[in-house]
Amino acid sequence: MQQIIRWGILGTGAIARKFAEALRDVPEARLAAVASRTSDNAQAFGKHVGVSRCHGSYQDLADDTEVDVIYIATPHPQHAENTLMCLQAGKAVLCEKPFTMNLREARAAIELARQKNLFLMEAMWTRFLPAIAEAKRMVTSGEIGRVQQCHADFGFSFNAEPTHRLYNRELGGGALLDVGIYPLSLAAYFLGAIDSVTAVSQLGDAGADMQTAFTLRHQSGALSSCACAINAETPTELTLAGDLGYLRIEAPFYASQSLTVVPMNGEGRTVPCPYIGNGYCHEVMEVTRCLREGLIESPIMSHNESLALMACLDLIREQVGLTYPPDLRG
Protein backbone atom coordinates (compact mmCIF):
# COMPACT_ATOMS: atom_id res chain seq x y z
CA MET A 1 0.00 0.00 0.00
CA GLN A 2 1.44 3.35 -0.97
CA GLN A 3 2.13 6.14 1.50
CA ILE A 4 -1.00 8.23 0.94
CA ILE A 5 -4.28 6.32 1.22
CA ARG A 6 -6.61 7.23 -1.65
CA TRP A 7 -10.26 7.34 -0.57
CA GLY A 8 -13.47 7.11 -2.51
CA ILE A 9 -16.80 8.22 -1.02
CA LEU A 10 -19.90 6.31 -2.10
CA GLY A 11 -23.10 8.34 -1.53
CA THR A 12 -23.40 12.10 -1.27
CA GLY A 13 -25.60 12.79 1.77
CA ALA A 14 -25.06 14.46 5.14
CA ILE A 15 -22.45 12.14 6.60
CA ALA A 16 -20.55 11.91 3.29
CA ARG A 17 -19.93 15.66 3.57
CA LYS A 18 -18.64 15.42 7.12
CA PHE A 19 -16.39 12.53 6.22
CA ALA A 20 -14.92 14.48 3.28
CA GLU A 21 -14.13 17.28 5.75
CA ALA A 22 -12.40 14.82 8.09
CA LEU A 23 -10.21 13.47 5.27
CA ARG A 24 -8.77 16.97 4.81
CA ASP A 25 -7.44 16.84 8.38
CA VAL A 26 -5.54 13.57 8.00
CA PRO A 27 -2.23 14.10 6.15
CA GLU A 28 -1.94 10.41 5.12
CA ALA A 29 -5.39 10.48 3.47
CA ARG A 30 -6.55 11.97 0.19
CA LEU A 31 -10.05 12.08 -1.21
CA ALA A 32 -9.50 10.73 -4.73
CA ALA A 33 -13.04 10.19 -6.06
CA VAL A 34 -16.73 10.37 -5.21
CA ALA A 35 -19.79 8.55 -6.52
CA SER A 36 -23.51 9.09 -6.64
CA ARG A 37 -26.37 7.24 -8.32
CA THR A 38 -26.60 10.19 -10.70
CA SER A 39 -23.91 12.12 -12.58
CA ASP A 40 -25.40 15.48 -11.60
CA ASN A 41 -25.23 14.68 -7.89
CA ALA A 42 -21.73 13.30 -8.25
CA GLN A 43 -20.55 16.49 -9.99
CA ALA A 44 -22.23 18.75 -7.43
CA PHE A 45 -20.76 16.80 -4.52
CA GLY A 46 -17.33 16.68 -6.18
CA LYS A 47 -17.43 20.45 -6.62
CA HIS A 48 -18.41 20.91 -2.98
CA VAL A 49 -15.56 18.76 -1.67
CA GLY A 50 -12.99 19.76 -4.30
CA VAL A 51 -12.62 16.49 -6.23
CA SER A 52 -12.64 16.10 -10.01
CA ARG A 53 -13.12 12.30 -10.28
CA CYS A 54 -16.90 12.14 -9.97
CA HIS A 55 -18.64 8.88 -10.87
CA GLY A 56 -22.31 8.72 -11.84
CA SER A 57 -22.54 5.11 -10.67
CA TYR A 58 -21.35 3.29 -7.57
CA GLN A 59 -19.92 0.47 -9.70
CA ASP A 60 -17.63 2.94 -11.49
CA LEU A 61 -16.19 4.01 -8.16
CA ALA A 62 -15.69 0.37 -7.13
CA ASP A 63 -13.79 -0.19 -10.40
CA ASP A 64 -11.71 2.99 -10.13
CA THR A 65 -8.02 2.00 -10.06
CA GLU A 66 -7.11 5.37 -8.49
CA VAL A 67 -8.88 4.41 -5.25
CA ASP A 68 -7.62 2.21 -2.37
CA VAL A 69 -10.50 2.26 0.08
CA ILE A 70 -14.18 3.16 -0.20
CA TYR A 71 -16.27 4.81 2.50
CA ILE A 72 -19.91 3.75 2.20
CA ALA A 73 -22.32 6.51 3.23
CA THR A 74 -25.68 5.23 1.98
CA PRO A 75 -28.80 4.38 4.05
CA HIS A 76 -28.52 1.18 6.11
CA PRO A 77 -30.41 -1.17 3.75
CA GLN A 78 -27.87 -0.38 1.00
CA HIS A 79 -24.80 -1.12 3.16
CA ALA A 80 -24.56 -4.86 2.47
CA GLU A 81 -25.08 -4.58 -1.28
CA ASN A 82 -22.65 -1.66 -1.63
CA THR A 83 -20.02 -3.37 0.55
CA LEU A 84 -20.22 -6.62 -1.42
CA MET A 85 -19.87 -4.71 -4.69
CA CYS A 86 -16.76 -2.82 -3.54
CA LEU A 87 -15.11 -5.93 -2.08
CA GLN A 88 -15.85 -7.87 -5.28
CA ALA A 89 -14.04 -5.13 -7.19
CA GLY A 90 -11.01 -5.53 -4.88
CA LYS A 91 -11.46 -2.45 -2.69
CA ALA A 92 -11.01 -2.12 1.05
CA VAL A 93 -14.18 -0.82 2.73
CA LEU A 94 -15.19 1.37 5.64
CA CYS A 95 -18.98 1.03 5.92
CA GLU A 96 -21.27 3.31 7.91
CA LYS A 97 -23.15 2.06 10.95
CA PRO A 98 -25.21 0.03 11.47
CA PHE A 99 -22.94 -2.30 9.53
CA THR A 100 -25.88 -4.05 7.81
CA MET A 101 -29.60 -4.63 8.42
CA ASN A 102 -29.19 -8.02 10.06
CA LEU A 103 -26.71 -10.72 11.01
CA ARG A 104 -27.17 -12.66 7.77
CA GLU A 105 -26.05 -9.66 5.70
CA ALA A 106 -23.14 -8.96 8.07
CA ARG A 107 -21.88 -12.53 7.76
CA ALA A 108 -21.97 -12.36 3.95
CA ALA A 109 -19.93 -9.13 3.89
CA ILE A 110 -17.32 -10.39 6.37
CA GLU A 111 -16.99 -13.76 4.65
CA LEU A 112 -16.24 -12.01 1.37
CA ALA A 113 -13.67 -9.67 2.96
CA ARG A 114 -11.90 -12.66 4.52
CA GLN A 115 -12.03 -14.64 1.28
CA LYS A 116 -10.56 -11.74 -0.68
CA ASN A 117 -8.16 -10.75 2.10
CA LEU A 118 -9.45 -7.18 2.03
CA PHE A 119 -9.85 -4.72 4.88
CA LEU A 120 -13.42 -4.19 6.10
CA MET A 121 -14.65 -2.19 9.09
CA GLU A 122 -17.93 -0.82 10.40
CA ALA A 123 -17.50 2.96 10.74
CA MET A 124 -18.03 2.95 14.52
CA TRP A 125 -16.11 6.21 14.78
CA THR A 126 -16.90 6.84 18.47
CA ARG A 127 -14.62 3.97 19.52
CA PHE A 128 -11.66 5.92 18.13
CA LEU A 129 -12.39 9.25 19.84
CA PRO A 130 -9.65 10.24 22.32
CA ALA A 131 -12.10 10.40 25.28
CA ILE A 132 -13.34 6.85 24.59
CA ALA A 133 -9.78 5.60 24.02
CA GLU A 134 -8.68 7.16 27.32
CA ALA A 135 -11.67 5.63 29.15
CA LYS A 136 -10.74 2.24 27.72
CA ARG A 137 -7.15 2.67 28.90
CA MET A 138 -8.34 3.61 32.41
CA VAL A 139 -10.77 0.68 32.60
CA THR A 140 -8.11 -1.75 31.41
CA SER A 141 -5.59 -0.43 33.91
CA GLY A 142 -8.12 -0.97 36.73
CA GLU A 143 -8.64 2.69 37.74
CA ILE A 144 -12.29 2.08 38.69
CA GLY A 145 -11.78 -1.55 39.62
CA ARG A 146 -13.96 -4.28 38.21
CA VAL A 147 -16.52 -2.57 35.96
CA GLN A 148 -20.05 -3.69 36.88
CA GLN A 149 -22.35 -1.19 35.16
CA CYS A 150 -22.64 0.92 32.03
CA HIS A 151 -25.36 3.54 31.50
CA ALA A 152 -25.54 4.98 28.01
CA ASP A 153 -28.16 6.80 25.96
CA PHE A 154 -28.38 8.47 22.57
CA GLY A 155 -31.51 10.38 21.69
CA PHE A 156 -32.65 13.46 19.85
CA SER A 157 -35.99 15.01 19.14
CA PHE A 158 -36.44 14.87 15.40
CA ASN A 159 -39.10 16.61 13.38
CA ALA A 160 -39.11 16.07 9.66
CA GLU A 161 -41.45 15.10 6.87
CA PRO A 162 -42.81 11.54 7.31
CA THR A 163 -40.86 10.38 4.25
CA HIS A 164 -37.47 11.12 5.86
CA ARG A 165 -35.18 8.06 6.03
CA LEU A 166 -35.35 8.13 9.86
CA TYR A 167 -39.09 7.24 9.79
CA ASN A 168 -39.04 5.11 6.67
CA ARG A 169 -38.58 1.38 7.20
CA GLU A 170 -37.67 0.94 3.52
CA LEU A 171 -34.61 3.08 4.34
CA GLY A 172 -33.89 1.39 7.69
CA GLY A 173 -35.66 4.08 9.78
CA GLY A 174 -36.04 4.10 13.55
CA ALA A 175 -33.98 4.93 16.63
CA LEU A 176 -32.43 1.54 17.30
CA LEU A 177 -30.51 1.10 14.06
CA ASP A 178 -29.68 4.77 13.70
CA VAL A 179 -28.49 5.68 17.20
CA GLY A 180 -29.18 2.69 19.49
CA ILE A 181 -26.16 1.04 17.95
CA TYR A 182 -23.91 3.61 19.74
CA PRO A 183 -24.80 2.75 23.37
CA LEU A 184 -24.87 -0.92 22.42
CA SER A 185 -21.44 -0.76 20.82
CA LEU A 186 -19.90 1.14 23.73
CA ALA A 187 -21.45 -1.12 26.38
CA ALA A 188 -19.92 -4.12 24.59
CA TYR A 189 -16.60 -2.31 24.15
CA PHE A 190 -16.23 -1.57 27.86
CA LEU A 191 -18.05 -4.49 29.51
CA GLY A 192 -17.34 -7.29 27.04
CA ALA A 193 -19.38 -9.96 25.31
CA ILE A 194 -23.17 -9.87 25.72
CA ASP A 195 -24.92 -12.82 27.25
CA SER A 196 -28.57 -11.69 27.10
CA VAL A 197 -30.72 -8.67 26.25
CA THR A 198 -34.18 -7.43 27.25
CA ALA A 199 -35.78 -4.62 25.25
CA VAL A 200 -38.92 -2.49 24.97
CA SER A 201 -39.83 -0.05 22.19
CA GLN A 202 -42.36 2.58 21.28
CA LEU A 203 -43.14 2.10 17.59
CA GLY A 204 -44.30 4.98 15.36
CA ASP A 205 -47.15 5.02 12.82
CA ALA A 206 -44.93 3.62 10.07
CA GLY A 207 -43.63 0.77 12.27
CA ALA A 208 -40.16 2.17 12.94
CA ASP A 209 -39.16 2.57 16.60
CA MET A 210 -39.38 6.10 18.00
CA GLN A 211 -37.55 4.98 21.11
CA THR A 212 -36.11 1.78 22.49
CA ALA A 213 -34.70 0.93 25.90
CA PHE A 214 -32.67 -2.21 26.53
CA THR A 215 -30.72 -3.85 29.29
CA LEU A 216 -27.77 -6.14 28.69
CA ARG A 217 -26.22 -8.82 30.81
CA HIS A 218 -22.59 -9.33 29.88
CA GLN A 219 -20.75 -12.63 30.15
CA SER A 220 -18.73 -11.20 33.04
CA GLY A 221 -21.98 -10.70 35.01
CA ALA A 222 -21.85 -6.90 34.51
CA LEU A 223 -25.04 -5.07 33.48
CA SER A 224 -25.74 -2.24 31.03
CA SER A 225 -28.81 -0.06 30.71
CA CYS A 226 -29.14 1.67 27.38
CA ALA A 227 -31.70 3.85 25.62
CA CYS A 228 -32.12 5.53 22.27
CA ALA A 229 -34.72 7.84 20.78
CA ILE A 230 -35.63 9.94 17.80
CA ASN A 231 -38.53 11.54 19.69
CA ALA A 232 -36.75 12.73 22.83
CA GLU A 233 -33.74 14.92 23.52
CA THR A 234 -31.66 12.78 25.87
CA PRO A 235 -28.35 13.84 27.50
CA THR A 236 -26.30 11.31 25.48
CA GLU A 237 -24.21 10.33 28.46
CA LEU A 238 -21.92 7.43 29.15
CA THR A 239 -21.11 6.34 32.69
CA LEU A 240 -19.10 3.31 33.74
CA ALA A 241 -19.23 2.14 37.35
CA GLY A 242 -16.77 -0.23 38.99
CA ASP A 243 -16.17 -1.50 42.51
CA LEU A 244 -13.47 1.18 43.02
CA GLY A 245 -15.22 4.21 41.52
CA TYR A 246 -16.90 5.55 38.41
CA LEU A 247 -15.99 7.25 35.20
CA ARG A 248 -18.14 9.69 33.21
CA ILE A 249 -17.52 10.74 29.63
CA GLU A 250 -18.84 14.28 29.33
CA ALA A 251 -22.05 14.54 27.34
CA PRO A 252 -22.58 14.23 24.51
CA PHE A 253 -20.20 11.27 24.52
CA TYR A 254 -19.81 11.35 20.73
CA ALA A 255 -18.29 14.84 20.94
CA SER A 256 -16.65 14.70 24.32
CA GLN A 257 -13.43 16.60 24.90
CA SER A 258 -12.89 15.28 28.44
CA LEU A 259 -13.81 12.63 30.98
CA THR A 260 -14.09 12.61 34.76
CA VAL A 261 -12.95 9.77 36.94
CA VAL A 262 -14.17 9.61 40.54
CA PRO A 263 -12.47 7.08 42.82
CA MET A 264 -14.50 5.57 45.68
CA ASN A 265 -12.64 7.33 48.48
CA GLY A 266 -11.01 10.29 46.81
CA GLU A 267 -11.26 13.44 44.75
CA GLY A 268 -12.53 13.23 41.21
CA ARG A 269 -10.31 14.46 38.40
CA THR A 270 -11.17 15.63 34.91
CA VAL A 271 -8.88 14.62 32.07
CA PRO A 272 -8.90 16.68 28.85
CA CYS A 273 -9.18 14.52 25.70
CA PRO A 274 -9.50 16.86 22.70
CA TYR A 275 -10.32 15.33 19.34
CA ILE A 276 -8.96 16.44 15.96
CA GLY A 277 -11.07 18.25 13.37
CA ASN A 278 -14.70 17.15 13.40
CA GLY A 279 -13.92 13.91 15.27
CA TYR A 280 -14.19 11.54 12.30
CA CYS A 281 -10.45 11.88 11.66
CA HIS A 282 -9.67 9.29 14.30
CA GLU A 283 -11.42 6.45 12.48
CA VAL A 284 -9.68 7.55 9.27
CA MET A 285 -6.33 7.30 11.09
CA GLU A 286 -7.20 3.80 12.29
CA VAL A 287 -8.08 2.67 8.76
CA THR A 288 -4.81 4.18 7.53
CA ARG A 289 -2.86 2.29 10.18
CA CYS A 290 -4.62 -1.01 9.39
CA LEU A 291 -4.11 -0.67 5.63
CA ARG A 292 -0.43 0.14 6.04
CA GLU A 293 0.02 -2.86 8.32
CA GLY A 294 -1.83 -5.14 5.90
CA LEU A 295 -4.63 -5.91 8.38
CA ILE A 296 -8.06 -6.93 7.14
CA GLU A 297 -9.78 -5.81 10.34
CA SER A 298 -9.21 -3.38 13.17
CA PRO A 299 -8.63 -4.93 16.59
CA ILE A 300 -10.69 -2.07 18.06
CA MET A 301 -13.73 -2.62 15.82
CA SER A 302 -13.23 -6.19 14.68
CA HIS A 303 -15.34 -8.39 12.41
CA ASN A 304 -16.49 -10.50 15.37
CA GLU A 305 -17.52 -7.36 17.21
CA SER A 306 -19.73 -6.22 14.30
CA LEU A 307 -21.22 -9.73 14.07
CA ALA A 308 -21.99 -9.77 17.81
CA LEU A 309 -23.62 -6.32 17.66
CA MET A 310 -25.75 -7.30 14.67
CA ALA A 311 -26.82 -10.47 16.47
CA CYS A 312 -27.88 -8.38 19.47
CA LEU A 313 -29.77 -5.89 17.29
CA ASP A 314 -31.61 -8.84 15.67
CA LEU A 315 -32.62 -10.11 19.13
CA ILE A 316 -33.84 -6.68 20.24
CA ARG A 317 -35.87 -6.32 17.04
CA GLU A 318 -37.42 -9.73 17.55
CA GLN A 319 -38.44 -8.82 21.11
CA VAL A 320 -40.04 -5.50 20.15
CA GLY A 321 -41.54 -6.54 16.81
CA LEU A 322 -39.40 -4.28 14.64
CA THR A 323 -39.13 -5.62 11.10
CA TYR A 324 -37.53 -4.39 7.88
CA PRO A 325 -37.90 -5.46 4.25
CA PRO A 326 -34.41 -7.15 4.14
CA ASP A 327 -35.62 -9.58 6.87
CA LEU A 328 -37.79 -11.22 4.25
CA ARG A 329 -34.96 -11.81 1.80
CA GLY A 330 -33.46 -15.28 1.81
Ligand SMILES: NC(=O)c1ccc[n+]([C@@H]2O[C@H](COP(=O)([O-])OP(=O)(O)OC[C@H]3O[C@@H](n4cnc5c(N)ncnc54)[C@H](OP(=O)(O)O)[C@@H]3O)[C@@H](O)[C@H]2O)c1
Ligand atom coordinates in the same frame (compact mmCIF):
# COMPACT_ATOMS: atom_id res chain seq x y z
N1 LIG B 1 -21.20 8.24 11.73
C1 LIG B 1 -22.13 9.17 11.94
O1 LIG B 1 -21.99 10.07 12.77
C2 LIG B 1 -23.34 9.13 11.11
C3 LIG B 1 -24.15 10.27 11.09
C4 LIG B 1 -25.24 10.24 10.25
C5 LIG B 1 -25.51 9.10 9.50
N2 LIG B 1 -24.71 8.00 9.58
C6 LIG B 1 -25.00 6.81 8.78
O2 LIG B 1 -24.67 7.10 7.43
C7 LIG B 1 -25.64 6.55 6.54
C8 LIG B 1 -26.17 7.68 5.67
O3 LIG B 1 -26.77 8.66 6.50
P1 LIG B 1 -26.99 10.18 5.98
O4 LIG B 1 -27.57 10.91 7.14
O5 LIG B 1 -25.78 10.70 5.35
O6 LIG B 1 -28.15 9.93 4.91
P2 LIG B 1 -28.58 10.88 3.70
O7 LIG B 1 -28.24 12.29 4.00
O8 LIG B 1 -29.98 10.53 3.40
O9 LIG B 1 -27.65 10.41 2.49
C9 LIG B 1 -27.65 9.09 2.01
C10 LIG B 1 -27.05 9.08 0.62
O10 LIG B 1 -27.07 7.73 0.18
C11 LIG B 1 -27.31 7.67 -1.21
N3 LIG B 1 -28.39 6.68 -1.45
C12 LIG B 1 -28.20 5.45 -2.01
N4 LIG B 1 -29.35 4.78 -2.07
C13 LIG B 1 -30.30 5.58 -1.55
C14 LIG B 1 -31.70 5.44 -1.36
N5 LIG B 1 -32.36 4.33 -1.73
N6 LIG B 1 -32.37 6.46 -0.80
C15 LIG B 1 -31.73 7.58 -0.40
N7 LIG B 1 -30.39 7.77 -0.56
C16 LIG B 1 -29.69 6.77 -1.13
C17 LIG B 1 -27.69 9.07 -1.67
O11 LIG B 1 -26.60 9.55 -2.43
P3 LIG B 1 -26.68 9.62 -4.04
O12 LIG B 1 -28.11 9.93 -4.39
O13 LIG B 1 -25.77 10.69 -4.39
O14 LIG B 1 -26.27 8.28 -4.55
C18 LIG B 1 -27.84 9.87 -0.40
O15 LIG B 1 -27.33 11.17 -0.51
C19 LIG B 1 -26.68 5.87 7.43
O16 LIG B 1 -26.47 4.50 7.43
C20 LIG B 1 -26.46 6.45 8.82
O17 LIG B 1 -26.70 5.51 9.86
C21 LIG B 1 -23.63 8.02 10.36
